[in-house]
Amino acid sequence: MVSIRDVAKHASVSVATVSRVLNDKGYVSVETRKKVEAAIAELNYRPNEVARSLFKKQSKTLGLILPDIMNPFFPELARAIEDTAAKLGYTVILCNSDEDEEKAQRYLDILLQKYVDGIILASNTIREKTIRELNIPVVCIDREISKDIPTIVVDNKKGARTATQFLKDKGRKRIAHIRGPFDVSNANERCEGYLGIVSSEDWFTESYIINGNYHMETATKVALALLQSHPEVDGIFAANDTMAIGAMKAAYQHGLKVPEDISIIGFDGIALAKASIPELTTIEQPLYALGQKAAKVLIQLIEGQEIEKSFHQFDVQLVEREST
Amino acid sequence: MVSIRDVAKHASVSVATVSRVLNDKGYVSVETRKKVEAAIAELNYRPNEVARSLFKKQSKTLGLILPDIMNPFFPELARAIEDTAAKLGYTVILCNSDEDEEKAQRYLDILLQKYVDGIILASNTIREKTIRELNIPVVCIDREISKDIPTIVVDNKKGARTATQFLKDKGRKRIAHIRGPFDVSNANERCEGYLGIVSSEDWFTESYIINGNYHMETATKVALALLQSHPEVDGIFAANDTMAIGAMKAAYQHGLKVPEDISIIGFDGIALAKASIPELTTIEQPLYALGQKAAKVLIQLIEGQEIEKSFHQFDVQLVEREST
DNA sequence: AAACTATGTGTAACCGGTTACTGAAAAGAT
DNA sequence: ATCTTTTCAGTAACCGGTTACACATAGTTT
Numbered sequence A, B: 001m002v003s004i005r006d007v008a009k010h011a012s013v014s015v016a017t018v019s020r021v022l023n024d025k026g027y028v029s030v031e032t033r034k035k036v037e038a039a040i041a042e043l044n045y046r047p048n049e050v051a052r053s054l055f056k057k058q059s060k061t062l063g064l065i066l067p068d069i070m071n072p073f074f075p076e077l078a079r080a081i082e083d084t085a086a087k088l089g090y091t092v093i094l095c096n097s098d099e100d101e102e103k104a105q106r107y108l109d110i111l112l113q114k115y116v117d118g119i120i121l122a123s124n125t126i127r128e129k130t131i132r133e134l135n136i137p138v139v140c141i142d143r144e145i146s147k148d149i150p151t152i153v154v155d156n157k158k159g160a161r162t163a164t165q166f167l168k169d170k171g172r173k174r175i176a177h178i179r180g181p182f183d184v185s186n187a188n189e190r191c192e193g194y195l196g197i198v199s200s201e202d203w204f205t206e207s208y209i210i211n212g213n214y215h216m217e218t219a220t221k222v223a224l225a226l227l228q229s230h231p232e233v234d235g236i237f238a239a240n241d242t243m244a245i246g247a248m249k250a251a252y253q254h255g256l257k258v259p260e261d262i263s264i265i266g267f268d269g270i271a272l273a274k275a276s277i278p279e280l281t282t283i284e285q286p287l288y289a290l291g292q293k294a295a296k297v298l299i300q301l302i303e304g305q306e307i308e309k310s311f312h313q314f315d316v317q318l319v320e321r322e323s324t
Numbered sequence C: 001a002a003a004c005t006a007t008g009t010g011t012a013a014c015c016g017g018t019t020a021c022t023g024a025a026a027a028g029a030t
Numbered sequence D: 001a002t003c004t005t006t007t008c009a010g011t012a013a014c015c016g017g018t019t020a021c022a023c024a025t026a027g028t029t030t
Helices: A005-013 A015-023 A030-043 A049-056 A074-085 A099-113 A128-134 A155-171 A185-200 A216-229 A240-255 A271-275 A285-303 B004-010 B014-021 B030-043 B049-056 B074-087 B101-115 B128-134 B154-167 B185-198 B214-229 B241-253 B273-274 B286-302
Strands: A059-064 A091-096 A116-120 A140-141 A151-154 A174-178 A210-211 A233-237 A263-268 A281-284 A311-314 A316-318 B061-066 B091-096 B116-123 B136-139 B149-152 B173-178 B209-211 B235-238 B263-268 B281-284 B311-314 B317-319
Touching: A005 A015, A005 A030, A015 A030, A030 B061, A049 B049, A049 B061, A059 A074, A059 A285, A074 A091, A074 B091, A091 B074, A099 A128, A099 A311, A099 B263, A116 A285, A116 B173, A140 A285, A151 A285, A155 A174, A155 A233, A155 A263, A155 A316, A174 A216, A174 A240, A210 A216, A210 A240, A216 A240, A233 A240, A240 A271, A240 A285, A271 B273, A281 B049, A311 B154, B004 B014, B004 B030, B014 B030, B014 B317, B030 B273, B061 B101, B061 B286, B074 B091, B074 B173, B074 B286, B091 B101, B128 B209, B136 B286, B136 B317, B149 B154, B154 B173, B154 B185, B154 B235, B154 B263, B154 B281, B154 B317, B173 B185, B173 B214, B173 B241, B209 B214, B214 B241, B235 B241, B241 B263, B241 B273, B286 B311
Parallel strands: A059 A091, A059 A116, A116 A140, A140 A151, A151 A311, A174 A210, A174 A233, A233 A263, A263 A281, B061 B091, B061 B116, B116 B136, B136 B149, B149 B311, B173 B209, B173 B235, B235 B263, B263 B281
Antiparallel strands: A091 B091, A281 A316, B281 B317
């Protein structure tokens, strides 16, 4: 590996001069610059980022901690983050926490040791205090941990209201909700949104809300039970698309046609929604924009730029497809 | 940030001694070790990985270059790689190349500058020579670049044969194939496997092979055209699951029922296959095992262990679901 | 012409670890 | 009791960059 000293020797200048050329900083005469550039080209020299990181105390690297990249919600987010980071000269380390606090903590330690410049976090196990103690910029995405930490989310409550109201407008009389996990903020908000529309209906009871865990299999199971105990249900709002697909399966298993006998609407707008048959009506999150924003805000924070506001709530959009 | 010198001072020893305790290397008396450990605990010291990397010329970091994490085939692979790497003390940097040679080359440069210890590569644009010149271990996954580079793949030809034969065994008389891109090795192998079964059939002509690009929308389009021009087709083997789903859509649009009127089989075994309605019969790759193997082999290479063999071909498995 | 400023370049310290080398003390061998 | 070997710990060089500081020369002011 060729080092800055090799380049210096080859161009008959000092390492300081080479460094100046490299960083375009300080005075360098035109001829000297040319000599150095020639030497760099000739030796095919690339500065060693590790050495640079050590001195500068920053690594041009971001940490991305999310529950599980296999969860189809996250790849698009990850992609947007990686794209944006790359464009701004940063690289991203991928970490899967499985919602396990200990695992997340371990990743946090490692990222800190590797001098990452900042972290994007989708977690509901990490506490605010822990984040503060890292002493590096952190941006939360999809899940809110504290009002005081920069956060990129979506208007879950409004989206849930839109979804539920949409089913009502379609003439559905008994609308059930498959909710997400209790410890995930967006699941609670979506449930609140649903309640906002139906809680005053005379038919409504708590039994129309069933508990899912954002996964398909469980959703199929609980939805099937619901359809058996509540045959009057003719609309389901699932708190995410994966569970909505699960609910569609349950409907079929129960002999119901979607959308003829029952309407199903999801939330998220993952690729899966377009791939299902029938295609899923859903409340679409601007996933790519969310990831992009998260990366941009984080890098602004890292580079010490002023942040206009730290809490970003994006709007969601109803996309009507075939399941309603 | 507390450094090794702070610890040394606090424990009234030299930095060398602290380093020895840290790495459990060389002679350290029991009392000294205790003193140092106490100081480390008290100061909550964590060694700086960047400094360590600089000296050791290795970063305990892997690069993962894949076409696009949003392609549902890759998250499971990425997950397996990350899991395995983490277990063995490595961290992974995620790069999306979009099959763009220039972009991939740029990532390669950056990874090299960041001193990654090795790279896992899923690409068909990078050439063998480029890889050789990196002078660090590289393992290819999913796509073969050269016999001389450690590679983890699946027996595509055999899988394709199994898929096609399965449709025949189900009594299908005219089996078409939606193939993948010509520049992707596995697409060619799968096409060959298909040909192996059908090329000797008297009904067979080249027009039963239609060109897809591994994406759903295109597959739907070309499959629809096929069904219109070849109404006799009663079975489709798609070179990946995403295109199989696209073909199912085409079948529905064309008024055909799956599997009553036409059987459709995919390849890969991505999560999507289980989420579709009807669920997709497919040739399942052991995705997690592939990723795991890739990470293990790469790390063995990095750590200078002997590799028994460098070309790993995994078997695939027919998973019969509802689309056939 | 003297004083000052702008420009150009080199030396060496520094970032925070690791380790070769050195020397002293303790333990074992003869 | 002497010699050898093992154990223990410190000093300083090194990894490959960046930059404070020093110094020299050229260009401007007064």
